[in-house]
Amino acid sequence: MQFTYYGQAGFQVVIAGKKILFDPFITENPLAKDIDVKEILPDFIFLSHGHGDHIADVANIAQQSGALVVCNPEVHAYLEKQGVTNVHEVNHGAPVDFGFGKVRAVNAIHSSGLPDGSYGGNPMGFVVTSDEKNFYFAGDTALTLDMQLVPLFGKMDFAVFPIGGNYTMDYNDAVIAADFSKVDKVVGVHYNTFPYITIDTVKAAEAFQNKGKELLLPAVGETIEL
Numbered sequence: 001m002q003f004t005y006y007g008q009a010g011f012q013v014v015i016a017g018k019k020i021l022f023d024p025f026i027t028e029n030p031l032a033k034d035i036d037v038k039e040i041l042p043d044f045i046f047l048s049h050g051h052g053d054h055i056a057d058v059a060n061i062a063q064q065s066g067a068l069v070v071c072n073p074e075v076h077a078y079l080e081k082q083g084v085t086n087v088h089e090v091n092h093g094a095p096v097d098f099g100f101g102k103v104r105a106v107n108a109i110h111s112s113g114l115p116d117g118s119y120g121g122n123p124m125g126f127v128v129t130s131d132e133k134n135f136y137f138a139g140d141t142a143l144t145l146d147m148q149l150v151p152l153f154g155k156m157d158f159a160v161f162p163i164g165g166n167y168t169m170d171y172n173d174a175v176i177a178a179d180f181s182k183v184d185k186v187v188g189v190h191y192n193t194f195p196y197i198t199i200d201t202v203k204a205a206e207a208f209q210n211k212g213k214e215l216l217l218p219a220v221g222e223t224i225e226l
């Protein structure tokens with residue numbers, strides 16, 4: 001499965017020929033200055049919550065691609081005001097079949113106010129199961145026992161975890177999250193974008209190695225095979 005990192009918590013995977021983008025924060029992110037947003041043409045855009053560093057580029061990418069945006073009802077209401085009309089609302093609960101695979105919105109311990117101050121509903125992570133690969137994107141979250149439910153939903157091939165701390169798990173908690181969700185391969189995101197979440201990436205990789213796990217840190221704009 002192709003995985004492209006777009007900075008902060010933003011990434012795109014390709015499953016069954018469909019491009020699936022998560023949490024795009026590109027034009028306002030100096031670390032992503034070399035990414036040309038106009039070239040991002042997903043079929044789906046999934047949003048974990050309404051914070052600006054997860055939805056800043058949704059309206060323009062949705063507009064240019066016609067992608068189906070999947071988010072909670074409160075983020076939907078906000079996006080509607082920005083002219084985004086092709087939206088599928090979900091909330092925490094059962095898996096939903098999107099054709100390329102099934103996606104279940106799961107708990108995330110965080111907040112979700114929208115950039116205009118309106119209520120953003122509850123933040124979420126996503127468990128994606130498909131004929132190709134299964135993975136768990138935790139969104140912005142603290143370590144939580146809910147992660148122990150993830151293996152009940154399928155054997156995950158990898159997880160995408162925030163590792164920057166301060167607003168979310170740090171890399172040490174992410175190692176425990178990998179244990180809880182029974183994954184050995186983790187893509188680290190949500191680090192180094194802001195001073196509060198600047199980390200030592202060598203120490204982060206060591207924390208995973210010490211537990212027999214692998215931490216992948218693709219560069220912004222890099223595509224890796226997972």
Ligand code: NI
Nearest residue numbers: 049051110140
């Ligand atoms: Ni957030």
Ligand code: MN
Nearest residue numbers: 051053054140
């Ligand atoms: Mn965030």
